[in-house]
Amino acid sequence: MFDERRALFLGLAAVLLWSTVASAFKLSLRYLSPVQLLFWASLTSVCVLGLVLVLQGKLKDLLWLPPGSLLKLGLPGILTPWLYYLVLFKAYDLLPAQEAQPLNYSWAITLSLLAVPVLGHRLRRRQLGAIALSYFGVLIIATRGDPLSLEFSNAPGVLLALGSTLIWAAYWIWQTWSRVDPVLGLFCNFLFALPLIALTLWLTDGFSLPDQRGLAAAMYVGMFEMGLTFLLWLKALQLTRSTVRIANLIYLSPFLSLVLIHFVVGEEIMVSSYIGLLFIVAGVLLQNNLRESLTYS
Template identity: 30%
Template sequence: MACRGRAPPRRSGQEGSQELRPAAVNATLAGVGALVLWAFLALFSRLAAGIPPLQLTAMSFCVAGVLGLAMLAARGRLAALRQPGLVWGHGVGGLFGYHALYFAALAYAPAVEANLLNYLWPLLIVLLSAPILGLRLGPRRLAGAALGFLGCLALLGGGARFPAEAWFGLLCALGCALVWALYSVTAKRLAAVPTEVVAGFCAASAVLAAVAHLAFEPTVVPDARQLLAAGALGLGPVGAAFFLWDIGMKRGDPRLLGTLAYAVPVASTLLLILSGQGALSLQVAAALALVTGGGWLAATARA
């Protein structure tokens, strides 16, 4: 009788573990969805070429922010936006800072080279996890970092062929990689913040970008192609992707998502080349292989 009395709790525990597993899988798939959307970030940005970087940032975040806040209001969840200043500084600084630098990089530097430098952020996440999160960097991760650095050298080794303004764009690409890596790593310390707050981050980023645009840039009236590209950015890579990434990083498998992130520069660069926005030279191919390979090596190292 005693044995039969203990059986139900054992079955209950098994059922609980089975219920958690599909939730984690779904959250990880949400993170994969963000990676897929980010593969189109460079292509949509290039299709919006001609719009000043801060104006494009404001336009795309306006789409994401308005839709996100409308969904929050419909669900009666606007109270979720009441967060400490640190949370807002982290979210708005990461989203606005990254995309302002990214759009500037694509505006002033060759698209393929700027895009590849931007996708050093997965590798920087690995490196910054040591000083910020106290995680150990073993030989495999250090080897991956070395390969990524060699990829940068391979990409910029022929830098004399770049016009003077391209170097500003390339520095912006490196800057946005650093900003996104810092945003992602430090987000681990804000895991209790609900995903809905991302809508507020997008809206605040739109306002900040609009003010900066009016102060520093001329306004360009977009044509139909540019308007559609900005809308596509706001719906996908600069909108839904942030919500999906937040879900994936907080409730999914970050190890798997970190590994899969190194497929994004490959997909993104190939989309640029197939759409006629760049050419696959030997130099670009070598840099692509080194950056992607180094990132994969670092991400798949033992914990």
């Protein structure tokens, strides 16, 4: 059954929650290292997603799967959450949130580029123009408003933020070959990655109970960035006749995120962050519109 009002409400709720996570990342990293944040957030996500599967009566489906199928479901967890969030959290550790968040948002453009060698997609001239537009926005943010200087505010942080988009895009291409229930697949990804994350923590920072403020922030990240918000978004898409209208809500998220970064984290947002983000979003929108016109032409 379609329910447009409920779909809009759930879509907006998901966008609002996603808008908070950049601030949550930055606040968490005041008390935790990137690896500690990843471990406690992932542990929370496994618990939340496992509880959801129990309530939906789907957890028992895992018991009927052969070991080979379980391994296939879990393997993408090497990319996300393990590698992706390790790189992303380190980027947030090195950069102001107002720079890391928009740079990471360029993953949709990275996905288009990666689809060329991996999926055999072809890019037309206008699509290349849309990609160039977005990456010009990346350059504005990375150089803090002086793109011609090519002097990055923090080169390692910028490279890590852009590297995270490559890992995220590779994860989603990997997932295009999966036909499993998305919640079940996400749970398997996190469950498979959790021992790898625990091993990484043990080899680097070691195990210790973190500061309560850091632990609370990490649990928030695990619950909303890695778990429940994804379910709200899926449900919104299921309830609407117009997936495009709901999907377009996601473009509100990075701008709302900058507002929250200012008021919650306390960063003074630079004009270059807004201008760069506008270029990135414009490129993504143009890329998506061109893809749709090519699909239906």
